[in-house]
């Protein structure tokens with residue numbers, strides 16, 4: 001049994017832990033996980049991502065508060081996640097509380113922990129899970145080996161046979177910066193767009209963590225350096241710092257949400273408008 005990617009946050013894993021995270025080989029949930037990635041890697045193309053961006057990027061679909069969005073995640077179990085099999089709303093509080101313990105002075109970072117997966121509400125609006133959850137990767141250029149399951153899952157993706165999109169740089173200039181790269185469509189980019197659209201005042205590092213937290217081939221695999229610029233290199237340690245809480249606070253011990261809610265409502269009020277457009 002092995003974990004596919006070498007993960008710098010392994011150093012932060014709780015000791016005597018008998019659970020192995022991000023196990024894509026023989027986790028009890030592996031069949032479900034692999035099916036989600038096969039569909040994702042077959043259908044996420046440049047064309048598909050552009051369509052989704054124009055559909056969801058307008059943020060004209062719902063109006064609701066952050067807490068209302070969070071409660072929608074009570075109905076969502078992430079089918080790409082080999083680690084947990086409980087609703088995503090608990091994961092939001094677990095991540096935020098992990099950050100609060102280690103970074104009591106950074107309330108915006110704690111809020112990022114709470115919010116980071118809210119984009120998964122897409123799955124409740126009839127988007128298939130392969131267009132919502134899971135690791136992200138750049139479209140419009142060669143699919144790299146650092147993408148989980150990539151050896152077998154891209155063969156039916158039309159972009160993998162495209163004369164430009166199948167090349168190392170594809171449609172991009174060298175070191176163009178990740179902000180200028182089209183990522184596979186999912187909850188990271190959607191929530192980033194929602195927070196920008198609603199003019200939330202979360203610092204840039206926080207928005208960046210949200211936008212790229214699922215880009216494992218980069219922040220954990222060390223890949224795609226040829227597309228990165230100075231800003232990406234500066235932001236990488238923040239994304240990695242976030243990642244260790246996203247991953248290693250996942251336990252079956254569920255947080256007391258009722259007790260925690262007032263604290264986080266204060267943070268939401270500080271950084272976000274009350275009613276947001278989604």
Ligand SMILES: [Fe+2]
Pocket residue numbers: 116117187213214
């Ligand atoms: Fe996520």
Ligand SMILES: [Fe+2]
Pocket residue numbers: 091116117246
């Ligand atoms: Fe997460």
